Structure formats: C-alpha cells, structure tokens
Amino acid sequence: MTKFLPDHLLNGYRAFVDKRLPQERQRMRQLAEAGQSPKTMVIACCDSRAAPETIFDAAPGEIFVVRNVANLVPPYSPDGEFHSTSAALEFALHALKVEHVVVLGHGGCGGIHAALSPAAEPLSPGDFIGKWMSLLDPVARAVGANDHMTANERQAALERISIRHSIANLRTFPAVEQLEGEGALSLHGAWVDIRSGELWAMNPETGDFSRVLGDAA
Template sequence: MADHEPSSGATGLPEALMEGYESFISGRFLADHERFEELAVKGQTPKTMVISCCDSRVAPEAIFNARPGELFVLRNVAALIPPYEPDDHHHGSSAALEYAVMALKVSDIVVLGHGQCGGVRAYAQIAADPDTPRLSHSDFIGDWIKMLAPAADRLGVAPNPKDSVYVERLEFEAVKETLRNLRTFPMVQVLEHHRHLRLHGALFRIMDGRLFLLDESTGAFEPVCETAYAAAFAEARF
C-alpha cells in the first residue's frame, strides 16, 4: 500500500478516521503548527468552557469556529450537569467543571443545548409512557435524563414526545436546568458573585443553523448574529 493511503490494519481504527487524520496532519495541523507547538510547551489557557451534548451533529469547536486550545469542552447527554454532590461517588462532570473553573480559571461557561436532542425526547417519551423499553438493564441513560424532571415540571403541561413544540420548549428549558445545577456549586457561586465567572445559556438549532442566547432577565432565548445569518442565506443555495 502506498504511503499516502490510510491503513486501518495496524491500528484497528475505522478507515474514515485514518483518512480524516491524514487530511488533518497534512492540512490543519501544518497550517496551525506553531499554534500546536505553543500549546504543547505552554499548556492550555482557554477562557471559555462549553458544556454541550454528546450528539455527533453538535460540535462546539465547529459551531464557534474555534482554534485548538480556545475552548474547554465537556459533552454529556442533553448537555446536562448534575447538581453539587460532595460524596465518594465518581463525578466526571463535576471533575471537569472543577478543573475548568479552579485550574484553568475560565471566565465564561456556555451551556449549549440543541434542537432534535435525543436525550430530551427520550425523557419526554419515558415520562409519557413509563413502560417504554430501556436500552439496557442498567439504564444509565434513563437515570441520567431524570435530571430533566424539574425542567419538564416548569412547563406545566403533560410530556408529549410527539409534539414538536413541546419537545423544543423542553430543549430550551433543559439549558436553564443545567444553569441552575451549575449554580449549586460553591465555587461557581463565589466566582459568579465576584464577577470572575459568567454563565451563559445557548441553543443551536441543527435544522437551520440558528444560535439562540438566553436573556436571564426575561427568561427568553433570542437569536444572535442575525445580520450575519441573513447575509449568509441572502442567496438561494439549493
């Protein structure tokens, strides 16, 4: 096999990943080589943490066109963060939050929800029909998305996974729930109080690429960068 051809035999990686790596190493890595060298020597100093969903369609680095080292990203099902629980259990999300806030000293945390969220829809489906089959006996996902219960209660209507309007409302409300949970952490409370840390709620709509930002003074999500968005779609592309 020629040198430029990907080979998954030696590593066991899927061929698509090998091809992607070859494209990266000969393209973006070379273009940003000095940036990577600097990051390797000096370490990372991101100013923003993004808490996003695991969904493969929602990549914060792509949505915000971020360079390597600019975002500290934590991805969980439905972009959820559990409330502060100082016990002996394993808390991966809390550990990542602690590192971002206390070690990296990020100045901003963005909770990024998204449209067509499978975790949000799954909660609505289970809440509407408790007999919905679980993916496994352990039901890790089912236990995780129970955190959406307070968000669903605030909507004041019965969960309906078939109602797209309801699901979208719950997607927005889920972002607010994560913000509430973040503020149960003492370190977040103190830093936000002293204005060393700012929290933001946002939602990316996959269907049309719109980004919405939460105005906590009104509780409403408003679209951002409307001028740039309109300009991008000024001409028919399809």
C-alpha cells in the same frame, strides 16, 4: 498506512495532516509546551451533530469542552459517586480559571426526547440514560403534561428549559457562586438549530432565547 482504525477516520486524519496541521503546527507546539489556557468552558451534548468546536469555529486551545447526554449539569453533590461533568467543571474553575461557562443545547436532542418519553424502547428507568435524564424529571413531567403543545413543541421547549435548569444547577456549586459574585465568572445559555445552523443565546435577565445573528443567520 496501518489500519487499526476505520477508514473514514484515517482519511480524516490524512486530511488534517495535509491541510490543517501545517496551519496549526506552531500553535499546537506552544500549547504542548505552555499548557492550555482557554477562557471559556462549553458544556455540550455528545450528539455528533452539535460539536462546539465546529459551531464556534474554535482553534485548538480556545475552548474547554465537556460533553454528555443532553448537555446536563447535575447539582452540587460530592457524595462519592462518579461525576464526570462536575469534575470537569472543578478543573475548569480552579485549574484553568475560565471566565465563562456556556451550556449549549441543540435541536432534536435524543436525551431530551428520552426525558419526555422515559418508558420508550429501548430505554427504561434502570438503564444509564434513564438515570442520567432523571436529573430533569420535575421539569420534564411538567412539559410532558401540557396537552396544548404538540410533541415537537414540547421537545423544543424542554431543550431550552433544560439549559436554564443546568445553569441553576451550576449556581449550586460553591465555587461558581463565589466567582460569579466576585464578577470573575459569567454563565451563559445557548441553543443551536442543527437543521438551519442558527444559534440562539439566552438573555441572562429574562431567560428568553433570541437569534445571535437575527435574520442573517
């Protein structure tokens, strides 16, 4: 086998070819010929421990995923800057015509930790992560200033607040506002505990999170 990739990736690919590809081959051929038509877009963190395809046991073509640091959605701002998440959202809405957009956060998020500790090494306000996480500045300052909470409580609180913040930013996009108003699009928030595997979903009316499977998770 040609070794232009790390061994663990080559071994993983060999396992994919031996075990999963035979089961997915026909589906992948159909997707290649007919194109993708997922009904759901997931905006997730790029953290390697929180892969949406694994969490939702998704097959190829089932969910359209965009991942960034801390699963943030910027507000609508067509200002000539580069907006990867906004571009993916635009494609999902207009080309794929997804019916659901899920903002998926997770426990122990490094980006959220950076937002709560913007001066911590090796981050600084001038680097990429610092600028990206500045999208959360107002809520991060409010949570960080709460001395009645422990550091872990502030972390968990901001992880969930940031999901609500991103959903609010989604609604600044004219297409989202229109489609949601027509009943053609639903917005969802979710948070996964990477230690236990528990998935929590956001109540769209109250903003509260509850376990999807209750005590059975």
